Amino acid sequence: MEQTESAPNPTAPVLKGIAAGPGGAVAPVARMAAPPSLPEREPEVTDTVEEQSAAREALFSVAADLEGRAAELDGEAAAVLNAQALMARDPELRRQVEEDVQNGSAAAWAVRDACGRYQDLLLAAGGYLAERAADLGDIRDRAVAVLLGLPMPGLPDPGHPHVLVAEDLAPADTVRLDTSQVLAIVTRLGGPTSHTVILARSLGLPAVVGCAGADTLTDGTTVAVDGDAGTVEVDPAPGTAERVRRRAEHRRAVLSAASGPGRTSDGVAVSLLLNAGEGDPDEAAAHDSEGIGLLRTEFLFLDRAEPPTIAEQTEVYTRLFRAFTGRTVTVRTLDAGSDKPLAFAETGPEDNPALGVRGFRTARVHPTLLSDQLTAIAAAAREPDHQARVRVMAPMVSTPAEAEEFAALARTAGLGTTAEIGVMVEVPAAALLADRLLNHVDFVSIGTNDLAQYTMAADRTLGALPDLLDPWQPALLSLIDKVGDAGRRADRSVGVCGEAAADPLLALVLVGLGVTSLSTAPPALSAVRFALAHHSKAECRGLAELALAADSPERSREIVRRAAHPEVTDL
Numbered sequence: 001m002e003q004t005e006s007a008p009n010p011t012a013p014v015l016k017g018i019a020a021g022p023g024g025a026v027a028p029v030a031r032m033a034a035p036p037s038l039p040e041r042e043p044e045v046t047d048t049v050e051e052q053s054a055a056r057e058a059l060f061s062v063a064a065d066l067e068g069r070a071a072e073l074d075g076e077a078a079a080v081l082n083a084q085a086l087m088a089r090d091p092e093l094r095r096q097v098e099e100d101v102q103n104g105s106a107a108a109w110a111v112r113d114a115c116g117r118y119q120d121l122l123l124a125a126g127g128y129l130a131e132r133a134a135d136l137g138d139i140r141d142r143a144v145a146v147l148l149g150l151p152m153p154g155l156p157d158p159g160h161p162h163v164l165v166a167e168d169l170a171p172a173d174t175v176r177l178d179t180s181q182v183l184a185i186v187t188r189l190g191g192p193t194s195h196t197v198i199l200a201r202s203l204g205l206p207a208v209v210g211c212a213g214a215d216t217l218t219d220g221t222t223v224a225v226d227g228d229a230g231t232v233e234v235d236p237a238p239g240t241a242e243r244v245r246r247r248a249e250h251r252r253a254v255l256s257a258a259s260g261p262g263r264t265s266d267g268v269a270v271s272l273l274l275n276a277g278e279g280d281p282d283e284a285a286a287h288d289s290e291g292i293g294l295l296r297t298e299f300l301f302l303d304r305a306e307p308p309t310i311a312e313q314t315e316v317y318t319r320l321f322r323a324f325t326g327r328t329v330t331v332r333t334l335d336a337g338s339d340k341p342l343a344f345a346e347t348g349p350e351d352n353p354a355l356g357v358r359g360f361r362t363a364r365v366h367p368t369l370l371s372d373q374l375t376a377i378a379a380a381a382r383e384p385d386h387q388a389r390v391r392v393m394a395p396m397v398s399t400p401a402e403a404e405e406f407a408a409l410a411r412t413a414g415l416g417t418t419a420e421i422g423v424m425v426e427v428p429a430a431a432l433l434a435d436r437l438l439n440h441v442d443f444v445s446i447g448t449n450d451l452a453q454y455t456m457a458a459d460r461t462l463g464a465l466p467d468l469l470d471p472w473q474p475a476l477l478s479l480i481d482k483v484g485d486a487g488r489r490a491d492r493s494v495g496v497c498g499e500a501a502a503d504p505l506l507a508l509v510l511v512g513l514g515v516t517s518l519s520t521a522p523p524a525l526s527a528v529r530f531a532l533a534h535h536s537k538a539e540c541r542g543l544a545e546l547a548l549a550a551d552s553p554e555r556s557r558e559i560v561r562r563a564a565h566p567e568v569t570d571l
């Protein structure tokens, strides 16, 4: 509809990146302030003790600043800042800085070098750790600014609404974004699972990451950001700007009117659930959802030396079940290993950690971590003062035997009568034998983030292969079809809780493939609800067949876009 009203400006360069937060915006660019640079000449250190103390104080003041800001926030945002503060307080980092000073470096130089060495280690470790290298770079820049008396690097404040352009965004920046001023985010770096993406989605901001041309964008240049297509049009034609603006307004108005449980236009129920982690359970419960489809319990385990006790875990789960009384809460057991390493769950050196001891496999090496967690979930599920529909599921299950083993462990812990027991389908082996997995469990939930990486043999934390990780890949859809089919035949529920569920058009395809629940970050729910309400179950199946038959994700998306209801494609 509106897309035909204005032709794109043929001379306007269009930069490509990874679509990382849906929606669009047109506004002038404001670039993130450059990090402080050290003077060419390093001063001579005369008092080593004083210099060490200055370096220490700078790191502490950075940590205190992060903690202070975390205290004003809650949920995922606060957790991200507190984790970063912990890095600034890391005793080993401090020791290395002091050693560098002892060897003659001035404080700011010692901070730069020690952080640099740490960053190299994180980058070499890959996965989740590599993504934290940006957090450490931010700590370095802040501490150096403190030591040199320079302005703190950080967000621009041009005094008008803008598109924020940066090399990459540290969590400390992303959580401070004023969404009345920042209309969209564009970064040169960042992969599909980076903090920037997760936080941009939780703020509901359009975002394009991994945009190679972002460094050519200068302050004040007008850009049109399309967070669905992953494009940034520079100096767009007046028509384009108008179109994106009207589309954003239309989207806001339409979506704020959509509420209630998920239904296709002919009344077939599709549960709309939330992906949740750390945060206030009452706040999570305030979203218009039918419950939680994925509780990532790693937040209870990360950044600590010892695992949480059974009592500690029970308290957290109980609070959540109470807040969601009458609704579903799906607790995923600990997904440790690979991109989520834990100090107390060492699994030995691995050349390919994503193919190693992770997810449910961790229980082979550390069985008590899982049994304690199941005991805590069972204790919380038994609490009499909640009516939540409790579900428990294991990540990274690959075989029917593993599904059977997990179900037995859950029953032994006492969950047989108080919860539904399921497993995640995240590796092709599990998708191929989904019917046999379903002989042992009540439900399955497809983790499309991991299923994409294992289907396409492309590391999900790598920004370099976004096309292969595109959830519209027909091979991925074909595996989901297989799982949907198995669920239909066994009359069991099949959920999707990966990022794929957050794309309204793809959600229609997933429902057509037999998916019965969709779990996403809260801001994505209303668009998915709206899309469902405009299509019958049979229409969803028609779209699924079109998507499956395409040869590429681009074709798949385009064909479905053309065949879907215009009210939805114009959103």
Ligand SMILES: C=C(OP(=O)(O)O)C(=O)O
Pocket (backbone or CB within 6 Å): 294, 296, 335, 426, 446, 447, 448, 449, 450, 451, 497, 498, 499
């Ligand atoms: C939901 C998923 O799990 P996570 O992103 O936590 O690995 C997934 O892999 O799609």
Ligand SMILES: [Mg+2]
Pocket (backbone or CB within 6 Å): 395, 426, 447, 449, 450
């Ligand atoms: Mg996963």
